[in-house]
Amino acid sequence: MGDEIVISVLEHHSNIVPWQLLAQRTGAVLRWFDITEAGRLDLAKAEADGLINERTRIVSLAWVSNVLGTVNPVAQIAAQAHAVGAIVVVDGSQGVPQLPTRVSQLGADLLAFTGHKLVGPTGIGVLWGRYDLLAGLPPFLGGGEMIEVVTMESSTYAPPPYRFEAGTPPIAQAVGLGAAIEYLEGVGMEWVAAHETEITAYALAGMASLPGVRVLGPTEAVDRGGAVSFTLSTTDGLEIHPHDVMQLLDARGIAVRGGHHCARPLHARLGITASSRASSYLYTTTGEIDALIDGLAYVQDFFGRRA
Ligand SMILES: Cc1ncc(COP(=O)(O)O)c(C=O)c1O
Known part of the structure; x- marks a missing residue:
């Protein structure tokens, strides 16, 4: 009880709604960074309000805003979040297609991005995560391919990433996304x-x-x-x-x-x-x-x- 999830007011709905659903399920409180007149995260106000504190469990922020274009100081905020033991989730849907990505420099524990923003196909995206975190997560979807052993009574699960990839994967999209990433890496x-x-x-x-x-x-x-x-x-x-x-x-x-x-x-x-x-x-x-x-x-x- 009393756990807090911190996001910002400039997020895409995809980095708001899932946290609202989680908060409804767990009783956690959703809090957010405001923005300044210039359209940047209001770090001073966050500091004054004690936005990131010992109750913070998750800080989830867009790297780059899909509306304002703002590049958020994710590494700086991640350092604050880590200091109180929170997990840092980064929505890289705009950042990864536009900027060189080094997850360790970004301070992300989990980084998600979507395929169709980086000249790739729709219907596929990427979740990168620290292995120890992923290994501690239960499956969110059951089906073929994500298992180790299945009996009629119970199942054990494959290690990450397979544990999270139940069912036949979107093969054509995965090949297309791989080609898109190779193309962008070629351009630089x-x-x-x-x-x-x-x-x-x-x-x-x-x-x-x-x-x-x-x-x-x-x-x-x-x-x-x-x-x-x-x-x-x-x-x-x-x-x-x-x-x-x-x-x-x-x-x-x-x-x-x-x-x-x-x-x-x-x-x-x-x-x-x-x-x-x-x-x-x-x-x-x-x-x-x-x-x-x-x-x-x-x-x-x-x-x-x-x-
Ligand atoms: C910043 C940001 N986050 C998340 C998304 C969601 O992407 P998708 O709907 O492909 O999951 C988008 C794009 O639509 C975006 O611009």
Whole structure:
């Protein structure tokens, strides 16, 4: 009793809902980091509130935000978490595709990421974990392949990772994910990270040049990934709904996403229901960013009078 799980307000729903389910099952309390005006984790407030303390059992954070683009100081927070004996879980779904990954430097005890964010297939992801932790976990799903010996009375289980891989695996997806990771390693994750920074800086500068664009999250490409979410108003200050932005840009061949990006609590925290998000990756060019900025000006023209 009294156990606490610490997450942050900027998490993807996939790093909120499972902890809520666990808290409901166990009676643990869910607590979270707030964010600053600049869209970074509010470490000072967390310190003042004693967010990580002797009751903390798990700290689970996104490495990189899928909305704000913020790169969180995971290693620093992991050190604090480990000092009180907590386990550190890292959602690497945005971080692993964009940054060179060294789990030990990150301070992660468990690191999860999804295949389809790193030019791989859907329907598969990766959970990396410290072996001693994985070996202590019971299976979460029963079936073939995860067993050692089965009798009619009981079963014993294979060691990790097989214990967690009940049933026929998604073979095609696993082969596809392996190929994607080899491809990215061939390109070089240092190069991918540098390219992301360059394109993101270019996009942020372009957006800063357009009145009526409010970038959510850090406005400089420092400790920042490639997701640039924003709200858009006409130059006479009328808000344009992200779904309208998305549709008009789509008609010009520019794909942005509109909505809450599976981060509803973050949008509520920012006082908005939705945002538009432009995401770059290793294939994005500055010419495409120019087209996006022109497109945004077009959307502003469409809905209002430009000064
Ligand atoms: C930060 C982050 N976490 C988790 C996810 C969830 O990925 P999936 O739905 O593939 O499990 C995503 C992407 O959708 C994400 O961007």
